[in-house]
Amino acid sequence: MGTIVAVEYLSLDGVMEEPAWSGPYFNNQVADFQFDNLFSSEALLLGRVTYEGFKAAWPTMLDEKGFGDRMNNLPKYVLTNSLTEGEWNATLLHGDLADAVGKLKQDFEGTLLINGSARLFQALHDAGLIDEYRLMIYPVVVGNGKRLFHDGASGTPLKLVKSQLTESGVAILTYHPDRAGA
Numbered sequence: 001m002g003t004i005v006a007v008e009y010l011s012l013d014g015v016m017e018e019p020a021w022s023g024p025y026f027n028n029q030v031a032d033f034q035f036d037n038l039f040s041s042e043a044l045l046l047g048r049v050t051y052e053g054f055k056a057a058w059p060t061m062l063d064e065k066g067f068g069d070r071m072n073n074l075p076k077y078v079l080t081n082s083l084t085e086g087e088w089n090a091t092l093l094h095g096d097l098a099d100a101v102g103k104l105k106q107d108f109e110g111t112l113l114i115n116g117s118a119r120l121f122q123a124l125h126d127a128g129l130i131d132e133y134r135l136m137i138y139p140v141v142v143g144n145g146k147r148l149f150h151d152g153a154s155g156t157p158l159k160l161v162k163s164q165l166t167e168s169g170v171a172i173l174t175y176h177p178d179r180a181g182a
Contacts (some may be wrong), residue, residue: 002108004045005099007037007115007134010148016118017146021172024174028167030136037134042110045101048080054115055088069153077112079120081144098127105129118146122131126154132176133158139169155169 009019041180046054054071061068075089077096086092101124105112112123112128124130135148158175165171 002042002105003036003131004096004105004129004136005041005111005113005132006033006124006130007034008121008136009116010135010137011140011142011145012137013141013143014147014149015142015145016116016148019138021140021142022136025138025140025166025170030168030170031099032096032174033134033136033164035065035067037113038067038074040111041074041113043075043077043108043111043112044071045104045114045117045120046079047120048078048083049141050120051076051078051088051090053079054098055085055090059088072124077101079117085139090102090179091130098122098129101129102127119149121148122150122153125149125156128154128156128177130177132174134172135175136170140180 008016009022010016058071059070061071073089076088076091076137078086078090079093079100081094083092094102097120114124121130157178159178160173162174163175165170
């Protein structure tokens with residue numbers, strides 16, 4: 001059975017959309033955290049919008065450490081009801097998000113990494129399918145935009161299992177669902 005890990009950029013007020021506001025806080029600690037996330041995963045799990053954005057940007061990005069190569073070569077599972085053909089190592093999953101990902105999780109061995117993908121994240125959170133939340137909280141208030149947790153999201157007790165504060169002020173918090181606290 002696979003493990004689903006969500007890694008998300010968040011402003012202090014919970015906005016995850018278009019995280020250009022994260023740029024001034026990016027440093028080696030954040031880069032190392034993201035490197036470790038990508039290289040410890042066996043596949044990416046993405047919503048259509050994030051997939052299309054990544055597919056447009058990453059194929060031309062190269063770096064000495066191989067982050068770009070890893071991003072480009074990892075298998076990708078894309079939840080979509082509109083795309084009909086997968087590109088960029090993508091397998092398309094259609095239908096109910098929770099059902100499709102629940103089946104994938106059951107059949108998959110290894111870590112499925114979610115980046116961005118708000119609608120996908122929200123559906124999987126509500127279905128209780130996320131095994132680990134790795135939240136990067138940036139010291140900025142954005143004011144408006146898509147929030148990670150939607151109004152009416154399922155109440156889920158979480159247990160903090162790891163924390164790190166970067167020199168630039170980004171708090172990296174790792175949580176597991178606290179099934180005992182439910």
